Amino acid sequence: MAAVEYSEHMDAHGEDGMRRRDFLNLGAVAFPAAGAVALLYPLINQMNPSADVLALAQIDVDISHIQPGQAIKTIWRKQPVFLRNLTPREIQEANAVDVSTLRDPQTLAERTKPGKENWLITMGVCTHLGCVPLGAGEGENRGPFGGYFCPCHGSMYDTAARIRQGPAPKNLEVPEYAFTSPTTVRIG
Known part of the structure; x- marks a missing residue:
């Protein structure tokens, strides 16, 4: 009978011992895991965009005051953006270019939205080394193709902001944008 009591007693303690051991093992794994999360969160969180960049995720620009043939410069995500109201002549010149002869x-x-072909919206950053081309401001040099001229290394863009001459490898980039009303465009 003593042997039976001993085995019952062992089962009870053995089972309790397993539960306690499981808890200790779980704690031994969970504690370092929680510590790792606590250490990694700030590291990962610092990669998120800053508040000033998030504030500029989208901007609305009033284009009602931009006359045909005129361009303005605005800032989006700390980068210049050119908004240009093309004249019928500039549109005709851009469409007359044989696209197969272009580098890009x-x-x-x-490069424009259907029904709004007169509105050309591009990033104001030369694709060569990141300078800001001239041509958006009143009286600025637009180069021989009537678009934009980069004074840093001589890249020249046409009225559709396509690279025509110089070291720039690509056309001026067209950002994501949409017309939210006939006189407002949302960039971003």
Whole structure:
């Protein structure tokens, strides 16, 4: 009978011992895991965009005052953006270019929105080394192709902001944008 009591007693303590051991093992794994999360969160969180960048995730620009043939410069995500109201003549000149002769072949229609072909919206950063081209301000040098001229290394863009001459490898980039009303465009 003593042997039976001993085995019952062992089962009870053995089972309790397993539960206690499981708890200790779980704690031994959970505690370092929680510590790792506490250490990694600030590291990962610092990679998120800062508040000033998030505030500029989208901007609305009033284009009602931009006359045909005129361009303005605005800032989006700490980068210049050119908004240009093309004249019918500038549109005609851009469409007359043989796209197959261009370094970065794109038509004007590919760079504008349907029904709004007169509105050309591009980043104001030269694709060569990141300078800001001239041509958006009143009286600035627009180069021989009537678009933009980069004074840093001589890249020249046409009225559709396509690279025509100079070291720039690509056309001026067209950001994401949409017309939210006939006189407002949302960039971003």
